[in-house]
Amino acid sequence: MFNKKKIYFLPIKIDNETVYAGFWKRLSAAIIDMLVMIPFMVITHFTQSISIISSMITLVIMAILGITYTIYFHYRFGATIGKMVVGIKITRPDGSKISLTQAVLRSSVDIGFCTIMVISQLIALNYADPAIYLNAGPIDRAKYILILYPDWYSVVSSASELWTWSEFIVLLFNKRKRAIHDFIAGTIVIKKQYSKN
Numbered sequence: 747m748f749n750k751k752k753i754y755f756l757p758i759k760i761d762n763e764t765v766y767a768g769f770w771k772r773l774s775a776a777i778i779d780m781l782v783m784i785p786f787m788v789i790t791h792f793t794q795s796i797s798i799i800s801s802m803i804t805l806v807i808m809a810i811l812g813i814t815y816t817i818y819f820h821y822r823f824g825a826t827i828g829k830m831v832v833g834i835k836i837t838r839p840d841g842s843k844i845s846l847t848q849a850v851l852r853s854s855v856d857i858g859f860c861t862i863m864v865i866s867q868l869i870a871l872n873y874a875d876p877a878i879y880l881n882a883g884p885i886d887r888a889k890y891i892l893i894l895y896p897d898w899y900s901v902v903s904s905a906s907e908l909w910t911w912s913e914f915i916v917l918l919f920n921k922r923k924r925a926i927h928d929f930i931a932g933t934i935v936i937k938k939q940y941s942k943n
Contacts, residue, residue: 755839756940758921766923767834767935769914778828786811791884798879802871809864813857821849824941833938841942844933852931859906866902870894
C-alpha cells in the first residue's frame with residue numbers, strides 16, 4: 747500500500763505577523779538580483795562589439811551564470827542576494843532547508859525557457875552579417891538580430907510571457923503566496939525569521 751508522507755506547513759500568521767513573503771517583497775528581491783547582474787551585463791555589452799563568436803560565447807556564459815547563481819544561492823543559503831536584502835527565504839513547507847533537487851526543480855521551467863531563448867539567439871547570431879552587427883549601436887543591433895530569430899521564437903516568447911503572468915496570478919491568489927514554481931518544487935517563501943535554519 748502506498749504511504750504518502752503528510753506535509754506540515756508553517757502557519758499563515760505567527761503572533762499576528764504574516765509568515766509568508768508576498769508579491770512586493772519578492773518583486774523587490776528580483777529587482778535587486780537584476781542590479782547584482784549589471785556588471786555582467788556591462789561586460790556582455792563590450793564583448794558583443796568584438797566579434798560574433800565572442801557574442802555567442804558571452805551569451806552562453808551569461809545564461810549559465812544566471813542559472814548557477816539562482817540555483818546555488820537558493821540551495822546554499824535559501825535566498826539569492828536580493829532575497830537576503832529584503833529578508834525572505836525559500837524553505838520546505840515546515841521552514842527547513844531545501845534540497846539541491848528542490849532548488850533545481852524550482853528553476854526548471856525558467857531553465858527550459860532560457861535554454862530555448864539562448865538557442866534561438868545563437869541561431870540568429872549565426873545568420874548575422876558581421877559587418878552590420880558589429881558596426882551597429884546596441885538598439886540597432888537588437889533590432890537587426892531580432893529579424894534573424896527562427897520562426898518559432900515568437901511562440902516560445904509568448905509561452906514565456908504566459909508562464910510569467912501565470913506565476914504572478916497564482917502567487918496573488920493563494921493564502922501561502924506560493925507561485926507555480928513553489929508547487930513544482932514543494933517550497934515556500936517566508937520571512938527569514940520564521941525559517942528553521
